[in-house]
Amino acid sequence: MKKSFFLITLLCLAVMGFSQSNDDETQNKEVKLEGITITPISNYTYHSMVSNESTPEYVQNLQKEVANYDVTENPNFKGDYDDFKVIFSQTNGRIIATYGNDGKVISTFEKFKDVAPPLSVRNEIFKLYPNWKIHKDIYRVTYYKDKGVKKVYQLQIQNGNDKKNLRVDHEGNLL
Template identity: 45%
Template sequence: MKKLVFGLLFLGLTSLVYSQNDVQKNIILEPVTIKPLNLSYLKEVQHEDTPELVVNLQNEAARYDITELPIFDREFEAYEVIFKTKKEGGTSGLITATYDSNGKIMSSIERYKNILLPKTVRDAINNKYPGWIIHKDIFLVTYRDDRKAKQVFKVQIRKDGDKKNLKLDYDGNIH
C-alpha cells in the first residue's frame, strides 16, 4: 500500500512540474490611433443627473469624427452635423453640432422631449405644486466652447383642467 501511495504522489508531482514549463511567444500588436473625445464639450454639458438618452446622444456627438468623412476638407472652417434619436413613448432627442476643421465641437443646440426628468427637478415640482401632474417636458441645452452651457427644463404641469408652464434648472430652481 505504501508503494501505491508513493507512486501516485510521484506521478502527481511530476505532472505538476511539467505544467510549469516556461514558453515565451512574441506578440506583435497592431498600431492603434487614439483620438481624444470632445472632453471639454462633455464636461460642460453632462451633469451627474443627466438622463440616459441625453448622455447617449451627447457621447455619440463627442465621438463623431468629422475628419473621417469623404467630404471632409480642411479648407472649410466648420461643419454642421445633426444627431437624432427617437424612442417609444414619444421620447426624442436632437443635437445640431458645429465642428471645426480639427473635429472639435465649437457649438451645439440640443432639444430633448419627454425624457425622464432628474430627481431634483421632479422633487422641486412636487414640493411647490403638490398634486399636479407633469404633462410634457422639453430639455434644452446650448453649448459654445467659449462660454458656460445653458441648460433648462421646460415643463408643463396640469391639475383639474388648469395648466402651468415652468422653467427649471438642474438644481430644481424654478425661473
C-alpha cells in the same frame, strides 16, 4: 506559531514588493486586448460639461456620439470652412453640433422629449406646485465652447384641467 506566521507574512510582503517594478519601460507598455478597442473621447471638454449622472442614458449615448465623432473623417469635410454642422438624431431627440476645422465641438443645440427631470428638479417643482403633475417635458441643452453650458427643462404641469408652462434650470430654479 506567532513567529512562523510573522515570518510568512514578512516573506509575502517582500515578494509583493519585488514583483512591482518602477522602471518606465514596464509602466508604459502597451496592452493589447483582443476584441476590445479603447479610445479616448476626443471632445472631452464638451462631454464632461453636458453629461452627468442624472442625465438619462439615451441622452448620454447621443452626447457620446457627438463627442466621439471625428468630423475630419466625413467625406464632405474639406477643412476650408470655419465650421462644420452635423445633425445627430434619435427617436426622442436630436443634437445639432458645430465642429471647428480642428475637429473640436464649438457649439451644440440639443433637444430631447420625454426626459424625466432629475429628482432634485422634480422636488422643487412639487414644493412650489403641490398636487400638480408633470404632463409634458422637453430638455434643452446649449453648449458653447467659450461660454459653457446651459441646461433647461421646459415643463407643462397639470392639476385637473389647469395647465401651466414652466422653464426650470437643471437645479430646479424657475427661469
